[in-house]
Amino acid sequence: MVFAGKRPNNLGVRDGKLAACPNSPNCVSSxxxxxxxxxxxxxxxxxxxxxxxxxKTVIQSLPRTKIINEGEDYIYAEFTSALMGFVDDVEFYLDNNANVIHVRSASRLGQSDLGVNRQRIETIKSKFNELSS
Structure with a gap:
């Protein structure tokens, strides 16, 4: 893939936190x-x-998605765009105490993502809520 970029080395959960978003607008994080x-x-x-x-069921139901790493409270997946093969890194961290799953979705390359990362998380949230109700 021409626009895949390199997998970031700052992913994962540290002290209950996912990596902070960069200054560019092509990232969302709970x-x-x-x-x-x-x-x-x-x-x-x-x-x-x-x-x-x-x-995990929701993530696997989406196109051009690959789960890279998973544990009992963490999932890291790569989402690849259909047209240019841009890769976004998407992480989920389950916080047992708060009954929430924190999310971080970030583009590897470029500045703007035209709202793609935010839209993806809203789609995942909607499908997750349907499955979980």
């Missing part, structure tokens, strides 16, 4: 405080195991 990057986390009332299983 742990970000600023309005450009802020997005609501996924909420769940099921068991954490069922919530993460439902999330």
């Amino acid at each position: 742990q970000s405080a600023d309005t450009v990057h802020q997005i609501a986390p996924l909420t769940f009332s099921l068991t954490p195991q069922q919530a993460i299983a439902n999330l």
